Amino acid sequence: MVLDSLFTPISIGPLTLRNRFAMAPMTREKSPGGSPNAENVDYYRQRAAGGVGLIITEGTFVRGPAAGSMAGVPHIYGDQAQNWRGVIEAAHAEGAAIVPQLWHMGVARGRTPEFEPELESVSPSGVTGSGKPLGRALTADDIDTVIANYVESAALAKDLGFDGIELHGAHGYLLDQFFWEQTNLREDRFGGDLQQRTTFPAEVVAAVREAVGTQFPVIYRFSQWKGSDYDAKIATSATELETLLGPLVDAGVDVFHSSTRRHWLPEFEGEAAGIGLAGWTKKVTGRPVITVGSVGVDSVFLGGEIDQEQLNRFDVLSEQFDRGEFDIVAVGRALLADPQWVNKIHDGRLSEITPFR
Numbered sequence: 001m002v003l004d005s006l007f008t009p010i011s012i013g014p015l016t017l018r019n020r021f022a023m024a025p026m027t028r029e030k031s032p033g034g035s036p037n038a039e040n041v042d043y044y045r046q047r048a049a050g051g052v053g054l055i056i057t058e059g060t061f062v063r064g065p066a067a068g069s070m071a072g073v074p075h076i077y078g079d080q081a082q083n084w085r086g087v088i089e090a091a092h093a094e095g096a097a098i099v100p101q102l103w104h105m106g107v108a109r110g111r112t113p114e115f116e117p118e119l120e121s122v123s124p125s126g127v128t129g130s131g132k133p134l135g136r137a138l139t140a141d142d143i144d145t146v147i148a149n150y151v152e153s154a155a156l157a158k159d160l161g162f163d164g165i166e167l168h169g170a171h172g173y174l175l176d177q178f179f180w181e182q183t184n185l186r187e188d189r190f191g192g193d194l195q196q197r198t199t200f201p202a203e204v205v206a207a208v209r210e211a212v213g214t215q216f217p218v219i220y221r222f223s224q225w226k227g228s229d230y231d232a233k234i235a236t237s238a239t240e241l242e243t244l245l246g247p248l249v250d251a252g253v254d255v256f257h258s259s260t261r262r263h264w265l266p267e268f269e270g271e272a273a274g275i276g277l278a279g280w281t282k283k284v285t286g287r288p289v290i291t292v293g294s295v296g297v298d299s300v301f302l303g304g305e306i307d308q309e310q311l312n313r314f315d316v317l318s319e320q321f322d323r324g325e326f327d328i329v330a331v332g333r334a335l336l337a338d339p340q341w342v343n344k345i346h347d348g349r350l351s352e353i354t355p356f357r
Contacts, residue, residue: 022328166218170221205253260293263316
């Protein structure tokens with residue numbers, strides 16, 4: 001099988017995964033009151049039994065101010081967070097590791113949130129990616145509070161028995177809003193040029209690392225594209241990518257999760273043609289990397305169909321792995337449709353896979 005090389009174990013510090021397949025985080029809004037329930041336990045148990053080595057949970061809200069917009073998204077703070085223990089036990093019983101994705105939406109929370117509607121949305125500068133005012137800018141005290149709340153959730157994740165954590169710093173959410181010059185117009189130490197705009201995310205990572213110690217993996221998900229702008233780029237060259245990610249390495253990131261919509265596309269024109277974002281991330285950071293982006297489906301996320309005559313994605317994925325461009329591959333929508341997707345790939349039962357529609 002062309003993907004056999006991905007069915008080998010990998011160690012990240014003290015954590016060993018049985019293979020290189022991860023379940024990508026996918027928001028479902030199936031946790032009433034922010035509390036994981038029996039349906040959530042069964043949902044994650046099925047994907048763990050289906051063969052993935054690592055589960056990255058759907059985004060889980062940290063404590064605010066104004067962290068999220070949807071009432072059915074799970075939280076990782078407060079008494080209800082104890083209900084994650086059943087999810088963790090189910091994943092472990094089926095042989096998978098599991099980490100929660102810690103999430104603050106920032107300005108992407110919008111004007112009319114369902115969750116905590118009485119709170120005003122917050123962000124680096126109180127503006128959207130298109131420059132429109134929305135909510136308010138975080139004060140220095142707010143920033144200290146947000147960092148403390150990320151630390152609270154990371155420490156709680158460790159106490160609950162998770163195998164690590166992922167920080168959601170992609171897709172135009174709060175941490176990413178500090179990276180992006182369209183949403184970060186600050187004139188204090190958290191704004192300015194690209195390196196200065198990494199200050200807040202790096203301080204979140206450093207504080208989390210200090211709280212959880214060196215033996216608890218910290219994954220950082222980042223992207224060029226935003227939910228409001230698929231063509232956005234923070235880094236336009238490998239040098240700028242190193243400027244962006246270097247402070248996160250120094251702060252303590254163990255693994256980078258480079259989110260793209262098409263994993264096979266080259267990231268920078270004129271620089272080692274053919275290397276995607278994951279490959280460049282590994283090259284400039286030296287850290288293990290998770291790739292993602294329409295791996296097991298026949299359409300791009302919120303986009304058109306993929307021309308199968310132009311692209312055999314499993315061949316491309318295998319070639320990227322053999323070239324050392326990534327260490328783990330995350331699969332999202334394919335696992336929504338078929339929890340047994342990884343096992344069926346392993347066994348060569350491709351005709352039995354339930355396709356995502």
